[in-house]
Amino acid sequence: MDIKGRKMKKPPACVQCRRRKIGCDRIKPICGNCMKSGKGDCFFPDIPGQYVTSNIGSKDFDNLGSSNGNLMNLPLQHTISHRSRDTAQLLQHNPELASMEQIREYNTRLQLMNAQERRSTPISMESAKFIPRTATKFENKPVTSANSSNLNLNWVQGPAIFELINTQYSEKDLIQRELKFIKVRLSELQEITGKKIEVDLSADEKDKRKSDATEDIPVQKKIRLSSKSDGASAADDINEFDTEILDPKLEFSIFNYNDNDTTTAQQNSNILSSAKFSDVPNYLFDIRFLVKRDKFLEHYYKKLDMVISEKFIDNLTQWNQSNSNKNLVLKSQQVIKFPSRVFSKDVMDHFSKTMKKTDFNITPLENFDDIYELIDKLFGREPEFNPNSLNITSLTLLGKLSVILLLVHSSLSNSVSKPMGEQASSMLLQLNEWYSNLKCNLFLIKNALVLKYGSPQSLEALSFFSLYKYQQSIATDINEFIDGDDDIHIARNLSINYETEDKSLVLLWNFIFRSYAWRHLYKGEIPALIMGNEFRTSIIKDRVLADGIELLSSEKDLVNYLHKKNDILSLKKVESLKEKVMSSFSDLTQKQKFHSIFLGFILQSFIYRNFNVIFGFLFINAYEQLKEADIYASSYLQFLELVKESLLFITNSFSDVSISGLEFLFAKMGFSLIDNICNFLLSLYQRCFFSFSLQSTNNDAIHEMTKQNISEQLKTIITILKKVRKLLQDRVNDSKIVNPLLGRSLVRLTTMIEYIKLCDQESEAQIAINKHLQFGGSSAFDNMKEANLVKGLKILEDMSVSLIKKDSFDEENSYRTVSPNTLGITHENFVRIYTSHFN
Structure with missing residues (x-):
């Protein structure tokens, strides 16, 4: 009520809540919503007739967070109410209104008085x-x-x-x-x-x-x-700006790359290593980054490099010339081309039928009605369109259609768990003919949107770019795409990450958030654009994201800590963060028992297992550097268990008939994980091989059992690699169109087996001993106890049986080496082997 007894209107909400269109409790000086989200710029519009004003400065806002929890402990004499007689008489008839007014004034005055008291005391x-x-x-x-x-x-x-x-x-x-x-x-x-x-x-x-009068410097x-x-x-003087003082045995120093070439004398004049296999510090889980941190694995790639430089330099020069003349974009195609109207509709029907098998949703493709209408309206006998003559709606819908056709192509080419019908086989062959045109369509549409509309800030453009980025992240092309994160940038500019009542926008933001986080975390990158505090209040309606948000958060924390370039990484801290990731995945596994989103769990499991296997490999390298034999043995056994479980998980996922046709959603992650595992097993093989060579020169009878156990581990690792190659080769034989990533993994694994054969030929000579001395003269297997060697051999044998049973596998005839001295490289297959390793 004002001084004339007139009833005043309800105070307005704060400016922040009005912008976000959410309910405001109107508590001054900081409302509840702004207090929760940490927004210090909460303010209310000026209203004539308002008696109590919020007169708090920005310096006092920091005090509110610490003092808010102690407001109720202050004496009650601070809550004196100043009201007029007319107002008091009116409030007697409306006790509810009185209590609300008193609470607001009570809260405001206590905060101001508490802040004043803190400044003076x-x-x-x-x-x-x-x-x-x-x-x-x-x-x-x-x-x-x-x-x-x-x-x-x-x-x-x-x-x-x-x-x-x-x-x-x-x-x-x-x-x-x-x-x-x-x-x-x-x-x-x-x-x-x-x-x-x-x-x-x-x-x-x-x-x-020093005298106080003459002291000028601190x-x-x-x-x-x-x-x-x-x-x-004693240690050197400690800089005051150093972040942490750690015992050298507590440092996680495996990421400290030391580019010392000790294996070959010819590498200094070889341009291949520096030009084609450079370090990638931003991608912690990339094999190029991991090779630079493991001396045994790097030795294999330098050997491959040396063979190419010595015996195939002419092939390399010819390939470089032809590759430089390649045009990555088809200049001849300046128009957007599509298959016929009937075929395009059939492909869309097939995609809709395939996605109905699971609850996993690709949010931008939940509704096809607009695309069907566009096909009926624009498609003629030979659908061709000039991108400059289309509006933004038509461009985005044609872009979505191109993505659907590419996804169906990937779905049919990766599905081998059950026989393919004639109609599906014919559809795959036609889509394969249109593959390059569809890729070019997306390139033209993206450029048209940027050139015509600048930075497109609309929901239509956001829906297309989010779908385009997702298709790129799961595509099995060998060449990496340039990720400009257009989807997350447009989404943040449109502020769809804030609270809203529009369910479609919430689901679209959840899809963008999930896709962005997955594609960066799988490569070991920081998902920097979703690390802010403002995302903690985002609404989650997507069940896959809601179930896995804790796992996602723990993975972000771990990757973020590893990217601290100026800090000394603590080994215990890394182990603690890794345990947190494992605990989050265990909770996710328990949730899976009560939900039916099986495919979403598979996708998150691939990311988690990639995390686990890579960190298992990093830990055994770290403890090997620290020469902690007992801890290394424990980490080595855990790593072998992780590899066994991961290989079994991959084979089960690709052979599951219930999700046939949906393998394209995790094919890229699956084949990349297989490739990483094979590289890690090769590194372990070299450790065993050099240790076995050292033990062979020792005639002491005490080491006879140790030498025998290491020899059995060598044979078992070779058998596992050959069995993995057999499984990949069978999948290639069953595929009508070979997956590029699958083909690359098969070529790499074949070259590894040729290298192992070369090592066997050198085992009787002094060459292996000399190489062992170049690595420091020791590997972790040299000092491993016999009991741990026996346990490791048992895990490897179980791993081998889980892949293919012994009775069903003919190791001698599974693969016969071609030319170990050249690692299987010939003039005919040079391009395939070189591009598989260095391109």
Whole structure:
């Protein structure tokens, strides 16, 4: 009510909530929605007649977050209400309205008075706030040095959060007082953790002798580590900007690439390694990145490089010339071309029928009605269109049609679990003829949208670009596409990631979010555009994303930590984050028992298993560098179990008849995972081989059993690689059109088997011993205990049987080597082998 007794309107919502079109509780100075999402720019429009104004500055907003939880603990005398008599009489007849008004005024006044009180009262140690710990496992140990202090030290993980206040102390006095406080804190933390760090925190004598009147420069303190108990020398001075002090045995230093060529003397003049197999630090899970971090795996690729440079240099020169003259874009095609109207509709009907087998949705293709109408309206006998003459609606619909035809082509070419009918076989052959035209259609449509409309900011363009990016991410082409993340950029510009009541927009955002995260995480990239806090309040209606959001979040945290270039990575922290990923996947597996989204679980399982296998390989490399034999043996056995489970999961997924025709959704991830596993097994083979060569020169009878176990592991790894090659070859034989990724994996695996044959020929000579010495003269298998070797051999034998039973596999006739000295490379197959490894 105003002073004349007239009833005033309901106060308006804050500007932020009105923009987002969500309900606002109108609590001042910060409403509930803005408080939850961390938005400090919450403000209300000016209203004439408003008596209580929100007079809080931006500096006070940080205090609201910490003081809001203590508002109810303040004395009640602060809640004095100032109302007129007329207003009080009116509120007696409307108690509900009175309570609401009192709550608003109560909350506003308490926040303002609490902030004022915090500014005027210095913070004492008893009320200091500390950053809470995030680790779930922490021991509660009594701290005797804390005396009767009421601080809950079990929740202190430092560093403390302090406020800037005026003080009468000089800078030097403050440093001395802070030094005393740090000493107390150090003793407390040492007692809590049970670890003692001998650190000299005293000031230098030179600094102590300085006069206060002549001291212009800040006092420099040096922290030195004392000598260790094992006799190691003291560490160098620690820079104050260093992020963390770690024991070298606790560092995860496997990512520190050292480009030292110790295997061949001819690599310095060879341009192939630097030009065609360069490091890719942004793709942590790419085989090129992993090869540079494993000396045994790098040795194989350098051997391949050396063979090509010495014996096939003319072929390489000829290929480089022909490849430079290739035009990646068909200049002859300047129009958008499609098959006939009837055939296009048949392909769309086939795609709709295939996708009905599962609850996994490709959101931009949930409704085909607009595409059917466009076909009936525009398609003639030979559908051809000039992209410059089409509007944005027609361009986006024709782009979606091109994607559907490409997806059906991928679906039919990857489906071999059951026989293909004549109609489907004929459809696949026709689509294969149109494949290059359909790829060019997408290129022309994308360019037309950008050239005609600049940066297209519409839902139609967003729907097309999100579908286009998804098709590129699951396509099995060998050449990598340039990912400009158009889908996520347009989505963020249109602000569809915020709360909305439109279910279609929510589902579209969930699809874009999921697709963007999956395609980046599978390669080991940071999904940077979805790492902000504003995405924590996004609505999730997609069941696949809702079930796997915790797994996705834990995978993002792990990859984000590994990309810290300026920090020393902690091995324990990496293991902790990996355990969190495993725990999230275990929870997802439990959820799967209550839902029917089987295909969505398969896709997330491929990403998780790729994570697990790669990190298992990285851990065994890390512990090998640290020369931790016992921990290495445990990690090695765990890695073999992961490989066995992953190979079994891949074979079951591709042979499942219930999802026949849907293999194209995970074919790229599946064949990439097989390729990674084969590379890792080759690395293990080389470790075993060099260790076996070293053991062969030792005539001591004690090592006879060790030599025999390592020899059996060598044979079993060779058998596994040959069985994997047999499975891939059978799939190629059953395919009417060979998947490019499948063909590349088969060529790589064949070259590996030729290399293994070459190693066998060198096993009796001194060549293998010399190579072993070049790797530092030791591998993890040299010092592995016999019991662990026996366990590893048992896992490898089980892995071999799970692929193909012994009675059904003829190892001698499964593959016969061609030319081990050239790793199977001939003038006829040079291009195929070279492009499979280096292109």
